[in-house]
Amino acid sequence: MGQKINPIGFRMGVGISWDSRWFADQKKYSQFLAEDIKIREVLMKKLRPAGINKIEIERSINKTKIIIFVSRPGILIGRGGTGLADLKKFLLKELKIKDANNLEVVPMDLKAPDLSAYLVAQSVAEQLVRRLPAARVMNQAVDRVMRSGAKGVKVVISGRIGGAEIARREWKFQGSIPLHTIRADIDFAVYPALTKSGYVGVKVWINKGEVKI
Numbered sequence: 001m002g003q004k005i006n007p008i009g010f011r012m013g014v015g016i017s018w019d020s021r022w023f024a025d026q027k028k029y030s031q032f033l034a035e036d037i038k039i040r041e042v043l044m045k046k047l048r049p050a051g052i053n054k055i056e057i058e059r060s061i062n063k064t065k066i067i068i069f070v071s072r073p074g075i076l077i078g079r080g081g082t083g084l085a086d087l088k089k090f091l092l093k094e095l096k097i098k099d100a101n102n103l104e105v106v107p108m109d110l111k112a113p114d115l116s117a118y119l120v121a122q123s124v125a126e127q128l129v130r131r132l133p134a135a136r137v138m139n140q141a142v143d144r145v146m147r148s149g150a151k152g153v154k155v156v157i158s159g160r161i162g163g164a165e166i167a168r169r170e171w172k173f174q175g176s177i178p179l180h181t182i183r184a185d186i187d188f189a190v191y192p193a194l195t196k197s198g199y200v201g202v203k204v205w206i207n208k209g210e211v212k213i
Contacts, residue, residue, distance in 0.1 A: 022059035
């Protein structure tokens, strides 16, 4: 089971909370779901220089709260808060919200970027696109994560690595990644690298320790 299921979905509601927290009836559900997907797609592209990790969305009766986790909050906030104000205006226009009080944007500082599976996978993918040696890229990523205090890390890349004729799968592993232990705090991410030879998939598992259930 642990090998065949998303580690985050496997622990959802036990050690990990939902990224979207709201309730809707049958009519509003599809609308809110489409909005959440649109918000994430737009912000992930727009805030990439700020080192965006994930977006949490909370909805109450007339208010939408968007919590953005970034490794470089200064880029998001901007000088004197101008960046945050511009982002709020952009989202009001995209979501077609008339009253600015109905939308709240909260930036959160990600204290340990090297313990974020998404940012590590993104870094590996970007280096593969620049045609750096895959083995060296994976070794450096694993060393960086372990130095940041992780209990274990696994990096897997699959595809036409280094422009090879035949696709293959390579991985680097250090420490422990207990996939069946629900109390283990496992972060997981998948990120595609579009190289000249085609897509190379990058998967990263990071074990941050254990959480109280």
